[in-house]
Amino acid sequence: MEIKSIVLRHIKMDLLNPFTTSVGTEYDKDFVLVEVKSKTGLSGWGESVSIIEPIYNEETTKTNWHMLSDFLIPLILKEPIQHPHEIAERFKPIRGNFNAKAALECAIWDLYAKEQNLPLAKVLGGVKDKIEVGVSVGIQESEYLMLKQIEGYLAEGYKRIKVKIKPDWDIHLIKLIRGQFPDIPLMADANCAYTLDDIEHLQQLDQYNLTMIEQPLAHDDIIDHAKLQAKLQTPICLDESIHSAEDARKAIELGSCKIINLKIGRVGGLTESLKIHDVCVKNDIPMWCGGMLEAGIGRAHNLAITSLANFSLPGDTAPSAHYWKADIIQPEVKMNKGYIHLPQGAGIGFEPNIEEINELTLFSKTFY
Structure with missing residues (x-):
């Protein structure tokens, strides 16, 4: 590949609805x-997910711009690249900053x-022509609103419901959901809201046949998760703790989880994602792809x-219309009866909507 130039754009988009987790509420999203x-x-x-x-x-939109401008882009423009697999090695001297690395590597x-x-799916070794779609439901103002929202999503055809939980918004909520929807695939995402002091509390979730509980303990932990998993029947899924194939290997060997959530931005790009996939295949650990409120490119x-x-x-x-009034790609991502059919065009298979992108761009910079 002979790269002529690299363009960074800082854009901002308004979410259709606020999205609340145990760590805060988002009303809009900045992207690089x-x-x-x-x-x-x-x-x-x-697209950067920060x-x-x-x-x-630890990353933010501003730190992504800084890392891309001052360190990562110069490394890419320094000499030609034959294959994207080379990028991870080129970025090796730069510690962390996985979101920034992933944005450039994915491009x-x-x-x-x-x-x-x-x-792109075929280049990566993909074998599916369509994927099942789940949806993440943020913390609501009331349990009644949560139940109504879930009812609506099931009517739309979503194949799995994930609800955000935190202390005082967990056991009773899951009990109510199971009472109304006894057979749906259901998981709970804690976003690091608990500690080992909550073992007995979290054990109450075992009676509700959850597919998993996601990242109940600290974002940088795999040791305490192993202790917790030993006390739970419900599978633990690790998210924030996994930044590499080595992290995945260690967590699996320790018994810290039975499922892994893969986020491309969290692990530094598609090359590391492929390595994590191979580790999970070798160890018979199921995977799924998490979301970071991405726009169409991500x-x-x-x-x-x-x-x-x-x-x-x-x-x-979830499809574009779940998050945005208008997405930045054409056509937008659409769901049909709980499935998204993979595009067949070259690369990501969607065309960036340059007119919409230009309208949303706050500032940009080109590197040669």
Whole structure:
């Protein structure tokens, strides 16, 4: 690949509805979009998943822009790249900053797939032509509103419901949901809201046949999760704790989880995502793709990775209209009876809506 230039754009989009978790409420979303232009005239696109505050992890939209501008883009433009697998090694001297790395690496993967004239899903080794879709339900003002929202999502065809929980918004809520919807695939996402002092409290969830409880303990922990998993019948799914294939291997060996949530931005890109997938296949650990309130470009990359065989559980890859009045891709991501059909075009398979992107762009910069 001969890269001609790289364009960064800072855009901002309003969410259709506020989204509340145990760590806060989001009303809008800032993104860094990455466009990598080749000398052949093709463009590959990536999207940073960071938000403006360091509450999910240590990265923010501003730190992503800084890392991309001052460190990562210069490393990419320094010398030619033959294959996207080379990027992780080139980025190795830069510690952490996984969201920033992923945004640029995903753009180059998209460009590479377009140069091969193949869908990104096929280039990554995907085997599916459609994926099951789950939905994440944020913390609501009342349990009644939560139940009504779940009822609506089930009517739309979603294959799995995930609800956000925290202390005082957990056991009774799950009991009510199970009372009204006894047989639906249901999981609870704690976003690190508990400690080992809550073991007996969390054991109450075992009676409700949950698919999993996601990241109940600290964001950087795998030791205490192993202690908790030994006391729970409900499978633990790790999210924030997994940044690499090595993290996944160690967590599995310790017995810290029985399921892993993969977020491309959290692990630094698609190359590391493939390695984590292989570790999970080797150890018979099911996977699913988590969401970070992505716009269309990030969502398209999620679709591509979810096409791999071991993504056996419905992910948080809801259609564009679930989040945005208008998305930044054409056509928008759409769901049909609980499934999203993978695009067949080259690369991510969606065209960036340049007019919409320009309207939303706060500022941009081009690197040569």
